[in-house]
Ligand SMILES: [Zn+2]
């Protein structure tokens with residue numbers, strides 16, 4: 001079903017994909033020049049090699065954010081050295097999650113990610129001039145998700161979970177979004193002892209502040225779980241927006257659900273790469289739906305809506321289907337991929353999660369369990385492996401997946417074998433406190 005079918009005769013918004021790579025290249029060139037001017041000759045092959053090769057003709061970037069964005073990036077050195085296990089936040093050293101690994105290696109990459117490309121900046125200005133409203137979508141809350149050591153790239157980690165801590169300006173604290181633990185900001189790098197930290201990436205709180213600087217005459221509001229606590233706060237914000245007492249609304253998923261704003265003629269998706277890069281086979285479907293829903297906020301009545309998608313990976317196939325508003329074609333593509341890689345709906349998936357506070361214990365239990373499944377299910381077995389976030393609330397995790405053909409007999413047999421193996425593992429003294437959770441059709 002296309003948007004047109006879903007929403008009746010409403011004209012569809014025009015969807016524009018804006019490449020953020022060019023801006024990064026240009027920003028990188030600016031920074032290089034600044035470094036040369038300052039007589040700094042720091043070797044930074046970590047930060048820039050790939051950008052140098054794709055240096056583009058400079059874009060006109062004279063927005064008020066230009067200087068700001070350019071001065072934010074810090075060149076970071078080699079990958080971080082893990083600190084020792086001292087029980088303080090960040091004990092686990094730098095690049096524990098997939099996201100930060102990439103960033104730690106490429107250094108200033110995310111620092112260089114612009115909040116607004118010149119194209120989006122111009123589009124917002126135009127909407128404001130036309131007395132229209134703007135929605136900006138960013139799927140991260142908080143001020144600046146990470147505090148990063150400017151020297152070695154080390155990122156403070158949660159003591160209880162294998163995730164980087166998010167910096168919230170409102171509380172001036174580092175928050176773990178997995179277990180809720182709050183830490184004071186880190187002053188000293190646990191890996192190299194330096195005191196210089198930069199903020200990497202941007203959450204909704206940082207964007208709100210940035211917009212207030214860049215569009216001082218616009219009324220800016222934010223909608224996420226931090227700013228909107230309770231139903232009445234949510235309703236108030238929606239009412240204010242509907243009554244056009246807010247010009248720019250920045251938000252997370254919350255702006256997508258159930259809102260129908262007549263005076264919105266521009267929707268900006270600030271960082272589509274973060275939507276397109278979840279480590280999950282349903283990423284395409286989720287990304288498509290999310291972006292299509294966000295797009296659905298623009299131009300529903302007078303048909304002059306525009307959607308600007310800021311993205312570095314402009315070749316991602318989902319973007320093409322989005323631009324064409326073609327769910328049917330997207331679905332065909334997606335279904336072919338799933339068939340080729342044996343994912344639902346062509347198979348049924350049973351996921352088994354293992355959990356224990358000792359890493360060795362959970363690894364050995366999961367490996368033992370998987371080995372026993374190999375005889376009957378070797379061809380269908382994936383894993384065991386650590387999930388993307390391998391430790392939550394001080395419990396280490398392992399996962400394995402069975403991708404089974406869709407016949408009742410095989411599924412029932414698998415369930416039976418899983419029960420049996422669970423009992424065998426838990427009857428062993430060394431594994432008796434390992435938690436084993438099977439989940440049929442989990443994915
Ligand atoms: Zn945590």
Ligand SMILES: [Zn+2]
Pocket residue numbers: 149150151152153154189190191192193194
């Ligand atoms: Zn450091």
